[in-house]
Amino acid sequence: MTLDSLQLLFFKNYEAATLQFTPGLNCFIGDNGSGKTNLLDAIHYLSLTKSALTPVDANSIKQGADFFVVKGKFSADEGADAETIQVSLRQGQKKTLTHDKQPYERMADHIGRYPAVLVSPYDTDLIREGSEERRKYFDSLLSQFDHGFLDVLIAYNALLRQRNALLKLAADRPAQGFDRDYLLAIDDQLAPLGTNLSQQRATFLERFTPIFRQHYQQLADGREEVSLTYKSQLLEADFGQLLRQNERRDLMMQRTTAGAHRDDFVFLMDGLPVKSYASQGQQKSYAIALKLAQFEILTTRLVAAGTEAAKPLLLLDDIFDRLDDKRIARLLELVADDTFGQVFLTDTNLARTDQALANVRGDIRRFRVQGGTAEQL
Numbered sequence: 001m002t003l004d005s006l007q008l009l010f011f012k013n014y015e016a017a018t019l020q021f022t023p024g025l026n027c028f029i030g031d032n033g034s035g036k037t038n039l040l041d042a043i044h045y046l047s048l049t050k051s052a053l054t055p056v057d058a059n060s061i062k063q064g065a066d067f068f069v070v071k072g073k074f075s076a077d078e079g080a081d082a083e084t085i086q087v088s089l090r091q092g093q094k095k096t097l098t099h100d101k102q103p104y105e106r107m108a109d110h111i112g113r114y115p116a117v118l119v120s121p122y123d124t125d126l127i128r129e130g131s132e133e134r135r136k137y138f139d140s141l142l143s144q145f146d147h148g149f150l151d152v153l154i155a156y157n158a159l160l161r162q163r164n165a166l167l168k169l170a171a172d173r174p175a176q177g178f179d180r181d182y183l184l185a186i187d188d189q190l191a192p193l194g195t196n197l198s199q200q201r202a203t204f205l206e207r208f209t210p211i212f213r214q215h216y217q218q219l220a221d222g223r224e225e226v227s228l229t230y231k232s233q234l235l236e237a238d239f240g241q242l243l244r245q246n247e248r249r250d251l252m253m254q255r256t257t258a259g260a261h262r263d264d265f266v267f268l269m270d271g272l273p274v275k276s277y278a279s280q281g282q283q284k285s286y287a288i289a290l291k292l293a294q295f296e297i298l299t300t301r302l303v304a305a306g307t308e309a310a311k312p313l314l315l316l317d318d319i320f321d322r323l324d325d326k327r328i329a330r331l332l333e334l335v336a337d338d339t340f341g342q343v344f345l346t347d348t349n350l351a352r353t354d355q356a357l358a359n360v361r362g363d364i365r366r367f368r369v370q371g372g373t374a375e376q377l
């Protein structure tokens, strides 16, 4: 699958821009703050319906404008008809997503159809931040991998919101009494969904972890052992029973204190937490290995779905600035040996990019990015 072109209107620091891409390697070159990452983020919108950088869509509207449009033309195979995906948002309204001008009934139906993997300076946040970051990352990956998972996740989150709202209402208006039957009715539905989520995450990790470890060994020359495990109360205890046991505490805390939304993914190096034990370089390798494993596992899904030629889009943000020569060389080996399909990368220095890519075969297209404009070189 290839992104043939990208069109932007009032997106971040772009007023209007159109870019035509090569199916090979596309390089965005420009100074800090010129708008390179914003181009990757626009592609992220087309793939995942949201920004990789901000949870608030309105932040992506150009300052002073009242809407943005991001439009991309994708083709599955060479010569195949292009499909147009468009994401747009008007200030104060709901975001819309269309496929060949047809609006999706549910944004979720789009997820996984045009997968993309972003390797970004913020990847190590996965290691440093709290469990929510990690759950979000794996849930997003699993949703692209298996649509059934996303359906369960959406249903679980909706019920959890209802349950938390009820707990809050009980605390805010004690005089009106607490509708316990309603709580039990929610719990009856929430329990199997939570158990299902945790089981799916655990099964996915069994597949994902060996691929991840292999990528880490290749990136870091295999000096240390890394592991990745999933920690969930729901794999050992009955979630329905946990909800009942915790009812009083939940009422006091005004939120659901146990469940799949509390699970975590544990990152270890030589048996110790990566966050406190690993060096910065090792943390970077750990995070990149996660992303490369993500790329590989999403590719296997596309192959299984019969779209052999299809590979996720790979978005490499700022890799030359952040990574040492060995890691860059390893990444570029993967680019050179056709492991990846279409690649988009950003850099501040054209000469450095050209030098790094000197041995990479295939089509390379460069764009000069400057103050919200992008011109093909």
Ligand SMILES: Nc1ncnc2c1ncn2[C@@H]1O[C@H](COP(=O)(O)OP(=O)(O)OP(=O)(O)O)[C@@H](O)[C@H]1O
Binding pocket: 011, 012, 013, 014, 030, 031, 032, 033, 034, 035, 036, 037, 038, 039, 059, 060, 061, 062, 063, 318, 346, 348
């Ligand atoms: N909604 C918006 N309206 C206008 N400008 C915006 C908006 N959102 C972000 N920007 C601008 O976009 C610029 C950042 O662009 P981007 O992150 O793409 O830079 P970059 O070229 O990747 O830089 P670096 O090399 O430092 O990573 C900033 O100058 C920021 O002010």
